[in-house]
Amino acid sequence: MQATERLEVKNSQGLLTSIGRSVLYGLEILGQSVDWALRTLGSFREIPKRAGLILDEMVRIGTSSLFISSFLAFFIGMVLVVQTADQLEGYSQEVLGSIVGLAMTKELGPVLMAFLLAGRAGSAMAAELATMQVYEEIAALRTLDVSVESYLILPKFIATALTLPLLILYADIIGILAGAFAVAIDPAIHVSVNAYFHNLQAYLKFSDIIIGMAKGLVFGAVTAILSCTIGLRARRGTEEISSATTSAVVWSFITVTVFDYIIARVVLIF
Amino acid sequence: MQLKEGVRIELKHVTKAYGDKPVLKGLNLGVEAGETLVVIGKSGQGKSVLLRLSAGLERPDSGEVLLNGIPADTYRNISAQKKPFRMAMVFQGSALLNSLSVFENVALYLKEHGMAKGDNLDRLVMDALTSVELEHARDLYPTELSGGMRKRAAIARALATRPDVLLFDEPTAELDPLLSAELAEVIQKIQSAHKMTIVVVTHNLVFARQVADRIALLEDGRIACSVKVGELLNAEYPPLRAFIEAAALA
Structure with missing residues (x-):
């Protein structure tokens, strides 16, 4: 084949070629993530040795997300009340408490906090590891026989998986309280704060809160592994650092959504 | 500190390509235990690749990289406590x-x-x-x-x-001539204090002359020639002469 023909074939950008390339890219990321996840799980015995690093990461993730998560949860809680009350106009608004409580704990809290964490901590992890890869710090660690999975990934993995459920619990509380606040101040809502909490108490089960937090554990672990994998894929040049950051967020969003569906189905079976 | 014996490094018929681009094309190179070898060559000739292969950070597509007879990638996978000798590397951008x-x-x-x-x-x-x-x-x-x-x-x-082998990737990159001379002194001090094998890749011939026992020229994916540092100025191989003249050493 002539060189020019080869170039044309390589550069052809048909729809099927693009789809095929995207699918292969996705499978590659998935395969590498599973590989890193297994290697990280294999280094779990080193958790006590990395306790300090895990704690540092938890503080970093928590403090970077706390303000924005409060803000987000507060307004989501209020919007839920206002929108639901509007839909229930003419019916009973007594159910507001349970709707806000169940929506926050089972769905909105976990998914929104996971998206927030992917945008803040996930992108930061991908950028950090991509920078270390591009500037040969990862190679330097290997020459020092320092395990990348144990020294770099494990603390981020554990810290993210533990911090996200706590953030979700925090967001659940803020969202529910914000809902009560909206009930108290909005003249269009004809239900008392007492009735709101009474209804919440009647329908919200402890298991709903736990399931939401368990989702956070999975979402956190998935976000950490994906972000680390994408960061470590960077090879040359600083432009790969910024593309790793964006990719980590996009892939985390997609994967969290897919896992959310899977967990919801599994929970409904039981 | 304790004097080291050094480690023999051998690269036999090593090839390495990135995508369609071959970088090393059947490279053969031996570095004696305790020797300081400087590999020079134009940018993009694969000098850093040679070093990364020697450190076991990458695998050759074909051929062998041996450290005292042990394949470099096998050596890399041995735990720190069980390694028969130690190898360290100083990266171009320091990588701290x-x-x-x-x-x-x-x-x-x-x-x-x-x-x-x-x-x-x-x-x-x-x-x-x-x-x-x-x-x-x-x-x-x-x-x-x-x-x-x-x-x-x-x-x-x-x-x-406490390495037996020390690899330097472009140690004078981004350094001015005074800092380069200072760095050469540091390496000379290391050489006199520890009997270790040292491999340096650089395109800085002035620096190479200051630290090397032997200088090898990497050209077109192979070692084109190697000379003892004392014989450098008499070298007749045209690409090496071009290097010497460009560095205004002769």
Whole structure:
């Protein structure tokens, strides 16, 4: 084949070629993530040795997300009340408490906090590891026989998986309280704060809160592994650092959504 | 510190390509135990690749890279405590961990593998920092160091592992001639204090002459020639002569 023909074939950008390339890219990321996840799980015995690093990461993730998560949860809680009350106009608004409580704990809290964490901590992890890869710090660690999975990934993995459920619990509380606040101040809502909490108490089960937090554990672990994998894929040049950051967020969003569906189905079976 | 025996490095018929681009094309090279070899060559000839293969950071597409007879990638997978000898590498951009202070960077290997703690760790790290005259910078972070200091901190980190083989990737990159001369002195001091095998890749011939026992020219993916440093100026191989003349050594 002539060189020019080869170039044309390589550069052809048909729809099927693009789809095929995207699918292969996705499978590659998935395969590498599973590989890193297994290697990280294999280094779990080193958790006590990395306790300090895990704690540092938890503080970093928590403090970077706390303000924005409060803000987000507060307004989501209020919007839920206002929108639901509007839909229930003419019916009973007594159910507001349970709707806000169940929506926050089972769905909105976990998914929104996971998206927030992917945008803040996930992108930061991908950028950090991509920078270390591009500037040969990862190679330097290997020459020092320092395990990348144990020294770099494990603390981020554990810290993210533990911090996200706590953030979700925090967001659940803020969202529910914000809902009560909206009930108290909005003249269009004809239900008392007492009735709101009474209804919440009647329908919200402890298991709903736990399931939401368990989702956070999975979402956190998935976000950490994906972000680390994408960061470590960077090879040359600083432009790969910024593309790793964006990719980590996009892939985390997609994967969290897919896992959310899977967990919801599994929970409904039981 | 204890004198080292050094390690013999052999690269036999090594090929390495990235995508469609062949970089090393059947390269053969031997580095004797205790020798300081400097590999020179134009940019993009694969000098750093040669070093990464020697360190076991990458695998050759074909051929063998042996360290005292052990394949480099096998050596890389042996745990730190069980390695029959130690190899360290100083990277082009120093590759210090920005989240750690100079002291913590130098101490990392010893702490990570439980090889020293307390006062002993402190002494070993300070020995390494003193040998590169950087003891005053122990509490600084890499972002607070000049290019020359970063390079010396990276050398101290390598020395703290008490290596038998030390690899330098473009050590004078981004350094002015005065700092390059200073770095050459540091390497000469290491050579006289420790009998280790040293491989340096650079395109800086002035620096190469200061530190080398032997200089090899990498050209078109192969070692085109190698000469003892004393014979460099009499070398007749045209590409090497071109290097010598460009560096205004003759």
